[in-house]
Amino acid sequence: AQKVTQAQTEISVVEKEDVTLDCVYETRDTTYYLFWYKQPPSGELVFLIRRNSFDEQNEISGRYSWNFQKSTSSFNFTITASQVVDSAVYFCAFQGDGGATNKLIFGTGTLLAVQP
Amino acid sequence: GAGVSQTPSNKVTEKGKYVELRCDPISGHTALYWYRQSLGQGPEFLIYFQGTGAADDSGLPNDRFFAVRPEGSVSTLKIQRTERGDSAVYLCASSLTLDDEQFFGPGTRLTVL
Numbered sequence: 029a030q031k032v033t034q035a036q037t038e039i040s041v042v043e044k045e046d047v048t049l050d051c052v053y054e055t056r057d058t059t060y061y062l063f064w065y066k067q068p069p070s071g072e073l074v075f076l077i078r079r080n081s082f083d084e085q086n087e088i089s090g091r092y093s094w095n096f097q098k099s100t101s102s103f104n105f106t107i108t109a110s111q112v113v114d115s116a117v118y119f120c121a122f123q124g125d126g127g128a129t130n131k132l133i134f135g136t137g138t139l140l141a142v143q144p
Numbered sequence: 145g146a147g148v149s150q151t152p153s154n155k156v157t158e159k160g161k162y163v164e165l166r167c168d169p170i171s172g173h174t175a176l177y178w179y180r181q182s183l184g185q186g187p188e189f190l191i192y193f194q195g196t197g198a199a200d201d202s203g204l205p206n207d208r209f210f211a212v213r214p215e216g217s218v219s220t221l222k223i224q225r226t227e228r229g230d231s232a233v234y235l236c237a238s239s240l241t242l243d244d245e246q247f248f249g250p251g252t253r254l255t256v257l
Contacts, residue, residue: 032186063245073187073235073248119186130175130242131200134186 030055032122034135041110042143049105049138051120057081059125062096062103063132068116079103081125110142146170148249150236156255157226165221165252169238176219177237177246178211187235193219194242226256 031054041047053062064076077087079096087094091108107114117139121132149168157163169176175194179187189203193213201211208226213219223230233253237246 065248070250071233072250073237075245075247078245121186130192130239131177131189131203132179132187132246133189136184136186 030057030122030124030133032120032133032135034118034120034138036138037136038139038141040141040143043112044109046106046108047110047140047142049107049118049120049140051103051105051135053101053103053120053122055101055122055124057124061123061125063121063123064094064103064105065119065121065134066116067119067137073119076105107140110140112142112144115140115142148236148238148247150234150249150252152252153250154253154255156257158257159226159228161226161256163223163226163254165223165234165254167219167221167236167238167249169217169219169236170240170247173238173240173247174216175239175242175244175246176213177239178219178221179235179237181233181235181251183232190221223254226254228256230254231256 033052060081062079066074084096093106095104117137119137120135123132151166177192178190181187191201191211192199196213196216208224211221233251235248235251237248239246
């Protein structure tokens with residue numbers, strides 16, 4: 029069965045600190061996608077990134093970076109120089125490519141609080 | 145362009161009543177998904193449509209839940225004989241094709257008293 033684990037329930041940092049959100053997944057699929065979504069207090073899920081299982085290159089987008097390691101089944105998300113506006117719940121998600129379904133399987137989320 | 149919209153934003157109903165939740169996907173998106181998010185949890189898949197047909201309804205919890213997408217655009221999630229345990233935020237998402245990322249709407253918060 030496929031599963032996503034976000035072991036960090038809550039993280040609190042002070043503005044300008046770097047913070048890494050962990051995500052570990054389980055699957056027997058060889059082809060799959062991994063995602064990160066942000067859910068601010070307003071509640072709407074905001075798409076951040078999608079990575080294909082064949083592309084292990086790290087990705088950087090402004091203050092955001094992602095580290096995908098198939099060897100450890102991890103897809104971690106780092107925010108550099110955090111800001112108060114980064115405060116939100118962050119979800120990691122998995123999507124298999126077995127052909128039967130395109131559903132997303134989400135982790136339980138990590139609540140990030142950035143203090144001024 | 146407009147994102148995914150959902151109506152109503154909030155719905156309060158009494159146990160045993162019937163409710164309908166509506167989702168308007170992004171224009172041109174062929175795939176539409178419904179998820180349910182309980183407090184403190186990640187979204188859980190309910191059903192998805194490719195065009196007008198339900199491609200996977202394995203996440204629907206029981207036969208009180210039903211969804212339609214008759215013209216391949218707007219979708220309605222229908223819940224019969226609501227129970228208190230149905231209280232949650234119901235999220236809709238759409239994607240351009242099955243191979244593309246899903247974009248979510250703001251959700252409908254359903255409260256069953």
